Amino acid sequence: MTYRKVFDPASEPARPTLGAFPGDDLVYVFDNERMVLAVNVALQTGRPLLVFGPPGSGKSTLGPNIARILGWNSRTEVITARTEPEDLLWRFDALRRLNDAQAGALKPEMDAYFSRGVLWEAFADPQGFVAIIDEIDKADPDVPNGLLKPLGTLSFETPWGQTVSASTGRSPLVVITTNDERQLSGPFLRRCITIRVGHPTTKHLLKVAECHLGEHYDRSLALRVAAELEQAGRDAPQRPSTAEFLDTLVACIKLEINADAAEWELLRDVALLKRRGSDDLSR
């Protein structure tokens, strides 16, 4: 696929030597050209990138890795059922203001009592910013609907009338993830560039293992764990995630347990299959 890439994982700047087992925000396998294109389209259009996919498929780690490759700052806001629409823009510390008022130390600037939300930080950063809004489907439907204007215009107005807007030269990238547990509204979807992350293939899993484990990478062990993962996916509705695959491999390496060891099945049950299969953690 040839086009002018603003975001190109191949052009990642040289990094200091990674540790033996680097974190998820330091390694990401971009072997999906469709994903790379979607990121580029989102960057060029200034629209949010909405990432669908099953749990553990790497949605949440996508944003920090894009930021790392672009050299931008990033911040993740994990959505819960209690998240309110304003939380992504600002949070008002009413208690502090009340305290100051009663102590006669009220500050004249209102913004002293407001902390910046993830979108405020993203819009206000002229150097480029990746804002990650994780699991938006956990929120009430008014949360995504409340973001229509800020995401559509890349600006919003503070309660005291100040306008916060993204710089014209460089739009921030907003990465939104969803497990699809709750339907998002049509207007919200129309504002987003959408991409679905599917279950990883064995080839992808091996690449992930190689990137994460470096010199500790054992292809035969990785193949064995990947086969177990595939089998678990066929037997149970919820397939183990890439993170669980990696955890199993790391545990095998650190504990020096290979697939022929007596403890292999127990390790597989507690780290990979968990409650999906016929495991009995009490035995």
Next chain:
Amino acid sequence: MSSHRGALADFLRTVHALQITDPGHAAQVAALLGLGRPPEATLVSPVISSTRAAVAASDAATATARQVNDIEPRPVTSAGSAGPGQSAEPAKEQPVAVARQVAGEEQASLARSRVPDRAIRVSVTRTSGASAGLRGEQSPGPNAAGWVGGVAAQGVQSYVAPWQRQWASGIMLASTATMQPARTLDMASAVRRIAKGEVIRRLPLGRRLTVRLGIQLLIDHAEAMSPFAADRAWLAELAQHVVGQDQVEIVRFRSIPEVVAVGPPPRLISYPPPMPGLPVVVISDLGLIGNRFGSAARVLAWWEIFLNRLSTINPITVISPFPKAVYPASVRRCALIVPLDHRLTMREVLNSASRLRGRFRA
């Protein structure tokens, strides 16, 4: 089949709304809704079929009398006995000549459907098996598996939703949401209390409409609700989309939720009371169709008691094929009635909910 199922639901609503008790009028309504000559296999009840077999095998005159009784515009079964809950009026005496003439016409047109004459019976005849559901809903069998599998299969082609598509999510949201404390300060209340010189020990917080508590969704699989099987499946799916799949506890029952089906894995249990404060949404006619068509009259009374008790700790919404005006005041006082009506708007539901649920505010 799909449009036919929708027409059947409309027929039930119309008959109820117009208070039609005369089968002749009901037959006309059925004809207006395109239910005049449906395929015999799907609309004629087993009772009628067995009657026909008896007619063919028995003496013509006797059979004639039975046929005449059968097609009389009275709520009497083919055997001449009153159906459950139906008034057992004595059969009118028919002159023999007239009876024979009618019998001749009946014999000549034995293969023809007489559905218009028996429209009311048709409405309570549950279509089962492969033709059970507009959306491929399985027939509710005698075990939990039959109930739980209900909403799973989809595949509707020309389904007409009971609410306007563009407002459906909003209506479901208004039906399932409750007012809960928000994190934003209730500034007016705070200023008022400070101005009075009160010591503020607890910050007055605003309230917001939310579905974060989830819901318990009670779905009625009674035979009387079978015309609304497609609506039932659609509503369950909509609730999951709006409230969140993991936030909806689906409980299935027939007529009254004493023994219910939950799952997967499917199993029958006693009704599990919801957590205090958890909104309960019931998709049911609360026995209204049964009453109308001579079934158990006690069903509605049972619901009145149940809803009154439950509403003391849980907000209740009843999504019904009928408008709230047809329900007793005791039901309307304790449950938000949301009809399956194309004209319904989110604002109407929100207004009704705020009027009803003011007492749930802490």
